[in-house]
Amino acid sequence: MTNESYFGKKLKELRLERGYTQSELSKICDISQAQVARYEKGDHMPTKRIINKIINGLGVDSEYFSNLTEVSNSSLDADYQRLRDSLINPEDKLVLRKILRGLYLNTQTKMVYNESEDSYS
The missing domain is CATH 1.10.287 (Helix Hairpins)
Structure with missing residues (x-):
């Protein structure tokens, strides 16, 4: 599993857990809905700045996305x-x-x- 797909999976799980649509999440995090969709599909990896926006917008600990690789x-x-x-x-x-x-x-x-x-x- 790539970093992009791992991040996307975690983001989608968190979004659904919070009960948000992609559009709602995009407004909360001040990013486009298209970006949210690309991240969730694993097509693109957000920058550190965008990850911080998502962490702050969803109120999760910075460690939530820290394990972006499954290769030890x-x-x-x-x-x-x-x-x-x-x-x-x-x-x-x-x-x-x-x-x-x-x-x-x-x-x-x-x-x-x-x-x-x-x-x-």
Whole structure:
């Protein structure tokens, strides 16, 4: 399950639990009804600023959406170890290193982007 679909599932459950339509939720959170629908379908992941609007609008603890992935770190560590141990060719190891470096840089870029976006809120 992706972060988007996990978030969407949790959002829809919470909305229905509160007895709101998508339109009502959009007004409460000051976002469009189309955005709510995209989030619930798992088509799009909201920004940190929008997640905060939803948390505040629905009056839930900030931890409600905190587990946005079902992949544990220990599972990732084990997968990485198996992959690394299976690589014999030095070129393959270099490719793996470049992929991991790219993922790291992508994550860092998203963090910087989200922080700068929040400062404009």
